[in-house]
Amino acid sequence: SRADSIRNGITYSGLSANDWVLTHDAARPCVKASDVAKLIDYCLKTDEGGILAVPVSDTIKQQNAAGKIGKTIPRDKLWAAQTPQCFKVGPLTKALSNTEAVVTDEASAMEVSGFKPALIEGSSTNFKVTRPADLALARAVFRTRAAGDDI
Template identity: 45%
Template sequence: MSEVSPLNFSSHDYRPACFALVPCAGVGERAGVGGPKQYHPVAGRAVVAHTLAALQQVPRLAATLVVVSPQDDLFETHAPEFAGERAWVARVGGATRADSVANGLETLLAQGAQAHDWVLVHDAARCLIRPAWIDRLIDACQDDEVGGLLALPLADTLKEAVSGAQAEVRACATIDRAGKWAAQTPQMFRLGLLRAALRLSLSDPATAAAVTDEASAIEMLGHQPRLVVGDYENFKVTWPGDFALAERLLASRGTA
C-alpha cells in the first residue's frame, strides 16, 4: 500500500474522477468480537480486506483512500494486499464516522482531487460488496445533479419498541413501511458538496448527532439523493451473528 501521493491533472482536459473513501477508525463495540470488527477474520481474511479487494476491482475508481485512527497499528497487518498506486492510507480518523469522512475529504483535496470529483464513501464492514454493484451506482449517479446511494426498499413490518416493566423490550406500535428504504453504501456525492454538507452539520452538536451517513448530511442542505437498488447481501457486519452469515456467503462465492 502507499501513503497518499499527489495527483497530476491537466486542467484543460480534466474530467470528474471517482474516488472511494473507506472510514476505518471505528472500534466495533456492538460486534462483540473483542476488538475493531473491521479486523476480525471472516473466510480467511479480515473483514476490511474483503471490502478493499472488491473496491480495487473497479477500474473507474481512481484511488481508494482508507481513513484509520492516528493510533491504529493494525491496518497494515490485516490488509497486506492493499497495495499499489491506487491504494492510499491516511491516519486522520476522528471520533465519529462523519469526522473521519470529513478528514478524508480534506486529504483528497490536499492531494489533488477536485471539488467536482465524485467520492464514493463505503463502510469498511460491508465486506460482501461486489464490483458490479459499485458500477451500478456510478452508472446511475454520474450524470445526477445530487448523487445517490445504494439502498433497498423495506420488506419487513416495522415495530416501534419500548422497555417493559421487567426491562424486556415490547412493541408499542407498527410503523408504516411504505416509501421507506434501508440505506447501504457506497454513497456517491461530489466532493465539494459533501464537504460543505459535513462542515455545516458538524458545526452544531444537535445536527451532528443526526448525521448517521453521508446522505443524511446532504439532505440537511435540502437535496434529495438518488436511491439506487442495492442487494440483500450488501449488509453491514454489525452483530455477532453477522460474521457467521458473511462467512457462509463468502464461502458460497468461492472466496474462502
C-alpha cells in the same frame, strides 16, 4: 466521528470540489462490484448524489415509552441505507461541515443541507457485520460467491 473521518479523508485525498467521491463502511464487506458500478453510473448520468439501499421487507415496529409496541410503521416507502454512498466532494464537504445534527451517514448530512439523494437498489447481501452471527453470514456469502453463485 464518521463525519470527521470522511472530511479528513477528503481533505488529504487531493480531490477537487467537482470530483465525485464514494464513501464506504468497512463493516459492509459483501458489497457487489456490479452494485457499485450501478451507483456510479447513475450519479454520473444524472449529476446527482445517491446511495445503495434496499427496500425494507420486515414489518417495522416503533417502541413506546414503556418498551412495548407503540405502532407499526408502514414499510411500503422504507429503504435500508447501505454504502457506498456517492456525492460530489464540494457539496459533501460543506454538508458535513455545516450540520449540527448527528448524522449516521453522508446521505443524512446531504439531506440536512437540502439535497435529496437518489436510492439505488443494492443487494440484501450488502449487510453490515456488527454481531458475531453476521460474520458467519458474511463467510457464507463469500463461500457461495467463490463457488460461482452471484448472490
